[in-house]
Amino acid sequence: MQSLKSSGGFFAVAVAAVTLAGSLPARAEYPEKPVEMTVLFGGTANTTAQLLSELMSRELGSPVVPVARTGGGGAIGYAHVQSTRPDGYNIVWNSNSINTTYHLGNLPFNYEEFAPIAQVSVEVPVLAVNASSGWKTLEEMAQAVKEGGKTINVGISGKGSFTHLTSAALFDAMGIADQVNYVSYGDGKAPVELLAGRIDAAIQWPGQFLSYVQSGDLTVLGSTGAEPVSVLPDVKTAKSQGYDVDISMWRGLAAPKGTPDEVIAKLEAAAKAAAESEEFVAASKNIGFEPAFKSRAEFGEIIARDDKFYAELLGELGMTK
Structure with missing residues (x-):
């Protein structure tokens, strides 16, 4: 009899747990809180980041907050974002500087510590x-x-x-x-x-x-x-x-390595909508950049290709450490 009571009690508790779980709201989807965008430089990089964060906030339905972390050719900002949890709440407004800063010896890690989100723009010096x-x-x-x-x-x-x-x-x-x-x-x-x-x-x-x-x-x-x-x-x-030089700066977004694919996909979609918006295109003519959205897959290939290019160029110029 004692055994039957215990069994019945367990069954009742199990039923209650299932019923309660069914009545709970679904887990909130990303993003549940503001996303922090680390900005590595001032000037046009900062101006563009301010606009991009505003446009992405509208798409995500949650604030994207630009935070300046300048210094070391981008090293300070990259180090900060790389050290954060890969949950999509810390991203970096990055550039070719991830390649040059590493090969100059100012970063202990390279671009592989980040998951590409999207290329957004290009600036030509x-x-x-x-x-x-x-x-x-x-x-x-x-x-x-x-x-x-x-x-x-x-x-x-x-x-x-x-x-x-x-x-x-x-x-x-x-x-x-x-x-x-x-x-x-x-x-x-x-x-x-x-x-x-x-x-x-x-x-x-x-x-x-x-x-x-x-x-x-x-x-x-x-x-x-x-x-x-x-x-x-x-x-x-x-x-x-007549001078064999072809150097431009891309700018885009990246997150710490290990950030879930579904989170990266949402950020990529928001970046695409922002980069292709009338406001962003109009601003490019005043600020002096070229809107140039590329998907995370394409962006990843560009970063890897440029890493080899800048390693060779810096070596030729005697600037590597």
Whole structure:
């Protein structure tokens, strides 16, 4: 009799548990709380991230909060995100810097520690000088520097930065690398430094120079991508001017390795909707970037390919550690 009572009691409890489980609400789907987007740089990277986070928030139905973690060419921000739980609540607004920072010896891990979400945009660096220099083309600059026999000051965001790498590659192709002195000034200060005459040239993003080119104060001599930039369509590429340089910066989103596929898929869909929205496309014309959405699979291939490219380029320039 005691055995039957115990059996009956167990059955009753089991039935009650099933009934209760059926009455509970389903587990909330991702995202249940704000998603934090680490932003590695200021300038156009930060401006674009602010807009992207706002547009993605609408798609996800939960806030995407941009948080600046700058320094070390992106190393500080990458290290932070890589150390977080792979649950989709910490993502990084990344760029080619994941490749360059690693091969420069500033990160103890490479791109494989992150799961690609989507490429969102592309920015093509351009070389600007003070209009008073009289230079109109890369060849005119190269010839003047060679004939002058003097060292010129070139502004960069920081030692080992993408602008430093791009500058080194371009001036090497132009044959004046030995006559360049690099001056670090931080993000967003290139136009002011050029106008003040503290530097002779600077490679930066088109958006920084656009208004000064329109006013006639600065001249852009060339761009470093395969195609001309849309906001400065009359500026010729370095390659079309006879210099074998093809360097552009992609920007996109990544999460810590191990983030669930279904979470990555939701973030990818939100990034796609944002990147292809009218607001994002319109902003690109003012900020100076090219909307260029790529799926997580395509993005992953681009990152891996670029990792090899920058490892070789940095090696050729003697910049690897």
